[in-house]
Amino acid sequence: MRRTTVLVVLTALLLAAGLWSGASAQQAGRSNTLRFVLSQNLVTLDPANLGFAADRVVAQNVFSGLVTFKPGTAEVIPDLATRYEVSPDGKTYTFYLRKGVKFHKGYGELTSRDVKFTIERYKDRTQSRLVADYAPVERVETPDPYTAVFRLRTPFAPLLSTLGWQSGFIMSEKAVRELGRAITTNPVGTGPYVFESYAPGNEVVLGANRDYYGGGPRIEKVVLKIIPEEMVGILALQRGEVDMMPLRTVGAWKLLKSSPRFQVIEVPGIWMDYVMFNVTRPPLSDVRVRRALAHAVDWKAMEEFYSGLAELNPSFQPKTVFGWTKDVPTYPTDLNKARALLAEAGHAGGLALEIQSRKELMFDQLAVLVKDWWAKAGVQGTILITDAAGELAKINPPARNYQVHVQGLSRLDPDHYYAPFLRSDSTTNYMGYAGADDLIDAQRTAPDAKTRRQVLLQLQRKIAEDLPVISLGTRKSLVVARQGVAGITAISYAGVVIFRTAHFAGN
C-alpha cells in the first residue's frame, strides 16, 4: 500500500514537472524557423526513386534540376541550366549549365559530369524506378564542364517536363559514390535548403543554403513535422505549433477557407480524380453502359462535395497541363438517359457492379458518392475496400480482377497521363483500353508544340468519347498558413511548397 502511494505521488510529480517544462519550452526558440506539416514518413530521397508524397516536399527544396516549372503552372523555365537549345529534328538537347553552383555539404561544384552521371543512374534499372522516363535518351555528352548534350533515339516531347519535374534532380557523383545507400536519407543537392536531420515519426529538419545560386532563402530553418492525421495538423496550426500545412480534404478546407486567422494559398492543381472501368469484361466492355454510368453521376452534388477544393473537368488531363481542352463530349446528369442506355445495352432490369477503392485521399468518399448516385439509375454498387497493395494486385493487368475503380493521378506532362495508363501495352494500363495508341505516340514524338497540341485535342476527345474512365475533377493545390507568413510559393503538385521565398512578416 505504501509503495503504491509512493508510485502514485512520483507519477503525479513527473507529470507536473512535464507540464511545467513543456509550458516553458513553448516560449523559447522559434525566431526564424518555419514549421510545416508532412503527412507521412519519408520513404526515399533518392531522386531516381522519387514519387512518394512526403519525399517530394523535401526533394523539391533540397535538389534542383536543369529546368523547373514556373510555380502554379506547367511552364518549363531554366534552373541549373541557364539556357537550352533543341535541335530542329528534336533529337538533340543542349543544356548550358550555370557556373559556380555548389553541392551541399562540401561536395564541390556541379559540372556536366554530374548531369551525365545522374541521367545514367536514372537509366540504370538496378538503381532507378524511373527507367521508362529516360528510355528515349541514348546518351549524355559532356563537351566541357558546363555543357551537357542529350542525344535522343527518337524525338521525345516530354523530355523537358520530365527533367523539370518527373525526376531530373541532379545528384552529385561524388556524394553518391561516397555515401552509397545512405543517400536515401541523406540527400546532397544544390537546392535552397540543406537536409539536416530526419527522425522517423517526428520531424525532418532543413537548413538554409547560404550558397544557393538563386540567393539565400530568408527562413533560416524549416522543420517538417510528421503528422499523418490532417485533423491533428489543423489543431496544431490553430494552436500555433506549426505555421503552415497543405490542405487535403474537404473537411479541412471547409473549416479553414474563411477563417480570418489563416490565409489559404490556392494554386491550380494537377491532381485528377477518376472513376476507371475495366473495359475488358462485360458489362463494362459496352461503351453504352459506361456512358450510362457517366450520365448517372450527379455533377451538381459532385461540385457541392468538392465545395471549391476541386473543379469539375471533363478531360482526362488537368487544365494546367499542356494542351488541355474542355471541348470534349460530356455526360450531363440525366437519369432517364442513363436508364435508356442501360436498357439498350440489355440491362433494363438493373445491374450490379463492384467498386474497388481504398481509404486514402478521399477515394473511399468518392466511391460512396458514386455508388449512391448510380443506385438511382438502377445500378447496385458494392464498395470493396483494400489497402493500396491489395488494390494493385486486383486491378493490375493482365488479370484486371475488378469492375470499377476510383483512382487519382498527379503529373505535369500530358504524356505522363496518357502513355502509362491508356497505351495498350503498358503494364499500368489498368483499364485495358486500347483505342488511342497512335494518338499517344503521335503527341509523344511531335516535333513542335503546335502539332502536339493538335494531337492532344484529338486524344482528349477520343478518350471522352470511348470513356474508359470518367474524369470527376481536378483538385487544387492548397496550402494554409497562419497570418504573418508571407511569400508562400505553392506548386501545382498538391502539398509541395517552395520554402525559399517564404518569410515572416516584418522580418
Next chain:
Amino acid sequence: MIRRLLRNRSAVVGMALLSIPMLAAALTPVLTTANPYTTNMTRQLTPPGRQHPFGTDQFGRDVYSRVLWGSRTSLAVAAASLLLALTSGTLMGAAAGYFGGMVDDSLNRVIDLLMAFPMMMLAIIAVGVLGAGLLNVIVALGVSMLPRFARVVRGEVLAIKARHFVEAARAVGAGEGRILWRHILPNSFNPLIVMATVYMPYTILVESSLSFLGIGVSPDVPTWGLIIADGRGFIQLAPWISTFPGIAITVTSMGFNLFGDGLRDALDPRLKI
C-alpha cells in the same frame, strides 16, 4: 438461475442498459425513416435538429439512422465473431483436453501461437492479410478470440475428465464422442457463456478500432467505429458525427460488462477472466 440473475444488481442494471441498443437494433426500421446510405449534398453537416436528431455527416446522410442501423451491424459482427470463436475454440479446446497426448501438444502449440499476439494485433494482421470487409473482420475477430476460448474449454475438460461421472459413463461402455458430447461439454457451458458475455464488449471495441484505423468494413456500411472515424475529420465542424456512435459504443459495452458481472456471480463465481 434466472431468479438469481434478477436479484443481482449488476445484472439488472446491465440488462436495462443493454435494452437500449438491443431495442434500437430490433426496431431500427420502425424507428428510422431516413435511408442510412442516401447522400444529400445540400444537407451536409447539418447540426442536430428536428429533422435530423443526431445531425448529418459530410455526405448529408442522417447520423441518427446510421447509428441505429450501425447498432445492427456492430452487434451482429460482434455476435458472429464470438460465435465463430466459441464454436471453433470449443472444438479445439475439447479435442485437446479430451484426447491429450499428441493432439493436445499440437493444438496447444497453435493456441500458444495465437495467444502470443495481442488480440488487436492479431486482428490487424488478419484483416491486413484477408483484406477489409464485413466477413473478413468477423473472421479476424473470431480467430483472435479463438485461443482464449480454447484454453478455457481445455482446462474445464481436463478438470471434468478426472471426475467420477465420466469414468462411470466409460464403465457402462459409452463411446468417446458420446462422453465428450453428453457429459463433458455441457459441464463447461457456464464458463463459456460468461466468457462470451465478457468478451462481447471487447469485440465491439476491437471491431470499432479496426474501422477507426481504416482497415475495417466498407466506407458506406454503417458501423459505430466507422461513423466515429468518419467524424474525426470533422471534429471541429461537426462534432455530433462522432459523439453519438461513441456514446452508443460506451453504453453498450457498459451494459455487457455489467450483465457479464452479474452472470458470472450467478453462474460461476470462481471464474476469473
Next chain:
Amino acid sequence: MHAYLARRLLGSVVTIWIIVSASFLIIRLAPGDPAQIWLGDYATPDLLQVTRARMGLDRPLPVQYLTYLGSVMRGDLGESLRSRKPVAGEIRDQLPYSLDLMVTSTLLSVAIGLTAGVIAAVKRNSMVDVLAMSVALFFLSIPAFWLGLLLFILFSAHLEWFPLIGAGNRASPANLAYHLVLPTLALGSRIGAVVARMTRSSVIEALSEDFVRPARAKGLSEPRVWVRHALRNAATPILSIVGIQVNALMGGSAVVEAVFSRPGVGNLLIVAISTRDYPMVQGAIFLIAVGVVLVNLLTDVAYGLADPRIRYA
C-alpha cells in the same frame, strides 16, 4: 525452479520459432507484390523482374524461408524492402516511443487500479466503492480511440494543457512525460479499470477467508491486515490480469499512436503491412512475439514470488 525456468525458456524459443515461421508465411499470403507496389505507376515487365531479384523474391519460397531463418538466428532481421535500411535499426528508432507509452500506462494504471481496488474492497458497498466501480466500469467500456479523441480535443485543443503533436524530446524526461500524459490516460485507463475490478474482488475474497480473523485477533491494525494478508493473497489473480493486459496494451498502442499522431512500433507495423514490406512486418511481429513471451514468462515467475504456495513442478 531452475529446471522449470529452463523448460519454460525452451518452450518460449519454440513458440518464437513458430511465430517467425507463421509471420513469414502469413504476410506472403496477403495479395500484392512488394516489387509492384514499390514501382507503382513506373512498373514495366523488365523493371519488375529486376526489382523482384533485388528484393530476393525471385528465389523459391523454401530458400527464402531458410535464408531468413538463418539470418534471424544470427540476430539479423534483414533489410526493409522500401527504405533499404536494416529492419532492426528502423524498429530500434520506433521502439522507445512505444515502450515509453507502455511503461507509463502500466505503472499508472496498476498504481491507480490497485489503490482504487483496495479502497473499494475495504469500504465495500459505501459511496466510495460505488463511485470507484462506476468510474472503472466507464473506463472499461469506452473505446480507447474515442477516449483519446475526447481527451485530445478537450485538453490539447481547447484547454491547451498538453501538446498536440510529437513524442517529446528524449533528452528531457520532463518533456517526455509532458507528451505522454494524454496517450497514457487513453491507453492505461482500460487496464486501470480491469486491475481495480480484479483487485476489489480478490481482496474481498481474501478478507473473507479464515486467516484474516486470527490476524485481527492478534491485534494487528486494520491497514496491516489488508496489506500483509489480504493483498498478498489477492496478488496472484491481480498479477495474471496485469500480464494479460500488458499484452493487450501492445495492440491498443497502435490505435492510440494513430489518434495522437505518435511514432511507434504499432504504426510501423500497420504501414509495413499495407506496403507489403515483408522483412519489416516479420521483424515487427518477431519483436511483439518476443515481448509477449517475455511478459508471460515474467508473470509466471512473479506468481511464484507473490504466492509461495505455487510450486514449480
